[in-house]
Amino acid sequence: MEELLTREDAAGVATLTLNRPERLNPLSDAMLDALQDALDALAADTAMRAVVLRGAGRAFCAGHDLREMSAARQAPDGGAEAFRALFAKCSKVMTSITRLPQPVIAQVQGLAAAAGCQLVATCDMAVAGQEARFGVNGVNIGLFCSTPMVALTRNIPAKHAFEMLTTGAFIDAARARELGLVNRVVPEAELGAAAQDLAASVAGKLATAVRIGKRAFYEQAEMGLRQAYAHTGEVMALNMMDDDTAEGIAAFLEKRPARWQG
Structure with a gap:
């Protein structure tokens, strides 16, 4: 079985890749653990001066693993303890990104949904492909994206964040840039190079x-x-x-x- 999260280092830039493309890279318990371990290692790695976070395949991240969450309902408490633990773990990962010494750049292709959109909003900067879409769409299945809301409302104006949260509608990359969710939008073929160029610019500073x-x-x-x-x-x-x-x-x-x- 391939690693859930891979890391490649080059010229002071660490590239982390969410590596479960067949499921659109969900933030499962195991993926969150892998992310936390990688962030903890990077925090102590003075050789790395910037981080690029990307997803393998056709999507950045589809959010939490709904199959895993549904399975947790079989517990005697209906899943309450598992849900609290999951959201606490996710919140720790998001907080660790903001506390990481190195700037973190999200490289976004395809879909960034719910907690995946939260991940983009949490990163210090973001570069998106022209076909990328962003949404906090939990409300469409009856689950308000309350934790993603924390990062989203710290990135874009309140009324636009509230509209996204209450309608579950997705916005395209151009609109995400207008609102301030991403820094740059580039053609899909140039996405990797654009994210690495931005990281290299940061890594070149003191x-x-x-x-x-x-x-x-x-x-x-x-x-x-x-x-x-x-x-x-x-x-x-x-x-x-x-x-x-x-x-x-x-x-x-x-x-x-x-x-x-x-």
Whole structure:
């Protein structure tokens, strides 16, 4: 049996691939475990400076594994404990992505539905193929996408998020870009290269600065204005004390390439 999740490293970029294409890469219990293990390993891997997350086959991710969830109903409690554990596990994976030191770029082809759309919204950036579709469509089967809503409402305007959540309608890649769910839309044949190019651009920057910046990005978003400025001012002051930052500024002023030790 092939691995549920594969990892390939090249030039400071780790590419993670959800690898159950025959089922449209659902976020089963096992897939979530594999993702969590990969994220934990990446958090400690200073050689990797960016991450691309993609799905094998014709879809990015169809969301939770409904067959697995239905089977859980056979438990004496009707599945209540299993459902709580599943959503807690999924929430931990999503939180781990935002806390990962490296920026994570979703490479989206085909379908990104329900928790799959949540995964796109959780990633720091996203590149989509022109044929990609996005939806939080659980309401169509009587299950409101409450946990996907957390990431979605932090990406796109509230009224548009609410419409998607309550109608279950899908949006195309162009609309997803208009709303801010994805950064770039490219022809399908160029999708992999576009995601890797964006990752390479990030990986080419001073890693310590990007790591400091990503952490502060999410921290300040949860603060009031004054607290956010106080916090980020302290973050920038600490960043300025880094030897490689001093070298980067000196190189800019002297009009030469930086010699980062990093």
